Amino acid sequence: MKNTDKRIDLYISKAAPFSQPILIHIRNLVHKACPDIEEKIKWGFPHFDYQGMCISMAAFKEHCAVSFWKAALMKDPQKLLTVSRAEAHSMGHLGKIRSMADIPADTILLKYFKEAVRLNKEGIALPSKKKPDIADRKELPVSPLFMLALKKNKKSISAFDNFSYSCKKEYLEWINEAKTEETARKRIDTAIEWISEGKSRNWKYKVK
Numbered sequence: 001m002k003n004t005d006k007r008i009d010l011y012i013s014k015a016a017p018f019s020q021p022i023l024i025h026i027r028n029l030v031h032k033a034c035p036d037i038e039e040k041i042k043w044g045f046p047h048f049d050y051q052g053m054c055i056s057m058a059a060f061k062e063h064c065a066v067s068f069w070k071a072a073l074m075k076d077p078q079k080l081l082t083v084s085r086a087e088a089h090s091m092g093h094l095g096k097i098r099s100m101a102d103i104p105a106d107t108i109l110l111k112y113f114k115e116a117v118r119l120n121k122e123g124i125a126l127p128s129k130k131k132p133d134i135a136d137r138k139e140l141p142v143s144p145l146f147m148l149a150l151k152k153n154k155k156s157i158s159a160f161d162n163f164s165y166s167c168k169k170e171y172l173e174w175i176n177e178a179k180t181e182e183t184a185r186k187r188i189d190t191a192i193e194w195i196s197e198g199k200s201r202n203w204k205y206k207v208k
Helices: 006-014 020-033 085-091 106-121 144-151 154-162 165-176 181-196
Strands: 038-042 045-049 055-059 064-068
Touching: 006 020, 006 038, 006 045, 020 045, 020 055, 020 064, 020 106, 144 154, 144 181, 154 181, 165 181
Parallel strands: none
Antiparallel strands: 038 045, 045 055, 055 064
């Protein structure tokens, strides 16, 4: 394989034992699909670029994930890309891969990898997001716990006030969707830290 990155070798070696053969297999298939693919580490996990963002893979405690940058535009004859955009950040577009048995057949996966590359090769871009009309914006419900935490941190409340409507919405929905108070408090602590640094809720996934 050419255009490899030693940091990905290191990433795989440090991953949980169950995930290593999965990551190695995915990596080999990506290179087979496109010998000119370029390996990179972005946001702490492996990416494969071809004329821009293309495919990524990641290892978690109990599963691995494979994601496609332009999944919304890809042909999906096998109906593999069923994971929602929000869930894809942690699950990947192929769902949670816990063992080699969860990986689609090589012949199928190669077609999907080639399709991801084709979109970049032909310069097909994702549609730009339509900004919501001001009149359509609803008042966002704010958790009292979150508001209290914001008020205790002058830097974070100032930054939050200056965030766009959509950026505020991402944080508030994330906190409000917590199933337990403990989870909500953990998310609030994380949110305050990120907001004080001027970071959006999904800052890890922004293109650098």
